[in-house]
Amino acid sequence: MIIEKGKFYKTRDGRKAEVLTTDLVCGNPAITLVDGELYRTTLSGCYGSSHGEHPADLVSEWREPFVMDGYALLVDNFDMVVVAPTNEITHSHNSRVIKVRITEIPE
Secondary structure (H helix, E strand, O other), X not given: OOOOOOOEEEEOOOOEEEEEEOOOOOOOOEEEEEOOEEEEEOOXXXXXXXXXXXXXXXXXXXXXXXXXXXXXXXXXXXXXXXXXXXXXXXXXXXXXXXXXXXEOOOO
């Protein structure tokens, strides 16, 4: 992977990193911003002069997690859960509808 200025990448430890520049003339040519801290990386995303893996290495392009608001039908004390985008869920006396937010867990 060759990193590009202005794009976002995922660090080895899962944080979001923005590439601010890739044209420094000495040492590691890229500067990335991660959680308010600046890091120098190679154009392939390796942090500084670290030998081996480092938490600030850039490992893939950033992908925003999927988030969805909806409703869940809880049946018989959580024995079954059904999720739907609206609260128009048919339910019985032994179930209830609650509002939920579903967020994808990044890998």
